[in-house]
Amino acid sequence: MEKKSKIFFSVFFILIAISIAIMAYRFLYLKDYVIFLSEDEIPEVTLQSLIYGN
């Protein structure tokens, strides 16, 4: 495997590891997330709504 590919994969796997670490920190340690108690509270957020607005 050439050197550039090795650098690419190193960066790639570091990003994945950081992402999982942040998820663990946020959800398992801080328990930082919204709890929806009724269906009405759940917002309708889709790709289309993000792109074109609600």
Add this chain to the structure above:
Amino acid sequence: MEIDQLRAACEWASTKFLIISENVFDPLIYYSHLIPLLPALILGIYVLSKGRKVLLNKIFAFITITFAFWSFFDLIVWATEKNHFTMFFWSTVNLLEVLIYAGCLYFIQVYIDGKDTSLKSKIIAGILLLPTIVLAATNFNLLGFDLSNCNRDAVEGPLSQFNYLIEIIFVIWIAIFAMNRLYVNKDKVKRTQIILVALGILLFLLTFSWGNIVGSLSDDWRLPQWGLLGMPVFIAFLTYLIVKFKFFNLKVIGAQALVLILWLLTVGILFLKTIETVRIITSITLVILLILGIQLVRSVKREVEQREKIQKLASDLEIANEGQATLIHFINHQIKGYLSKARIIFSELLTEPSYGPVTEPAKKMLETGQSGVKEGVDFVQQILKASDIEKGTIAYDIKSIDFKKLVIEVAAEMKPQALDKRLEFKFNIEGENFNIQADQNQLREAVKNLIDNSIKYTPSGKVEILLENKTDKVVLSVKDTGIGFDDALRAKLFTKGGRGEDSLKINVTSTGYGLAIVKGIIEAHKGKVWAESVGIGKGSTFFIELPI
């Protein structure tokens, strides 16, 4: 407070070992997760262990191990009653899922092209994956936890839809890549391999996507569980490739693969409770058994036919070898006869006065001729003897003999030969009682060959003979300062014709049969023969050990 009350009202069961819980209402969920996970993990680790530095093996291990984590984390999501576990494992599952698709694309590219893919292709795939990796921990991935109606689900954000989109892009990329290479490649075997790998991967990814997309859109996650069985289908395709084409350079026979699959399916049935699901799984098992069974029977039939063919060839070869050996034996006997006649003629001419006076120059010529013929007779004699020993046609006349007396006589006989070469010749005896059960004539020949070997392969220096009594055995050692040998030659020393490359420079008349004869005779007396040397040019010591 309100949340705790709602949670309590839901009466969720507690979970043991992360995955064992009554919350998993259908045992099919355990089956659909653990059955694909096990073969994937086993094959992934096995393939990696067989080629840790091979890129294709590493990619395959990445896919299967990521899939195993995906299945396990997904099972935790099904089982857990803890909100934060659901949030963490659900978001991780979303991330791992796209990595499996990217891994499959990389796998097929490297497999078909037989080399690493270009950096450009990696960067394009990396850019597609970047939003999923960077935004995995944000609200774009999961909006929150849905406690309404005791759902126990995470609410997916827009990133999950983006993930499905790039999964579809990866599937299309794989299909177009495989079709392109199929079009370009003309080799029939390679084309079959491309079709099988591409079909296996696409079936796996499509069933996998179908399961998740249907689940996500319909909010019913029971039916899509069957989508996970796409992995065993992929494994089955790969297993077929391993058996048929030695994929990953693995040598696995159909029987091994079939036994493993049947074992896993049978174990899987233990997870099922309802007779309906048992029927479904048994039907799948029967179909797999039918397909692989036919393949296995064919393969066994082919192997039996090949074995029979090899046995016949071996038998024919043995007959041909025997015929050749008999012919060589016969030729050697004839040559020995002619040489013996010639030796008698030379001898008569030299000694019998009735043939008239022999002039001095003629006498020298006749003596040279007589000596040459004698060497020829000895040469043929050795080959015939080694052949007889190998065939076991020598009859040993075993009697009680004094081995010390025998060695003294042989040493005395050989001493002039050593002195002629200006070698120092030493002979020592340690201990008493050298009476052994042996064939005197055969043993004499063995001892003579051993000493003769040392003298012939020692250009200068000395030859030392030592005879020792070691309680229940006698040991004769012949130590010389000759050409010695290395480890490579050690293995060949006592075989027929087993001489070193340099030995002919020292002893041009060597047959290479002398030590083979010694070994044959000594072993027939339940003894041992071996040799030691520090290295080439550093002398050697030959040993004979015989029981008392």
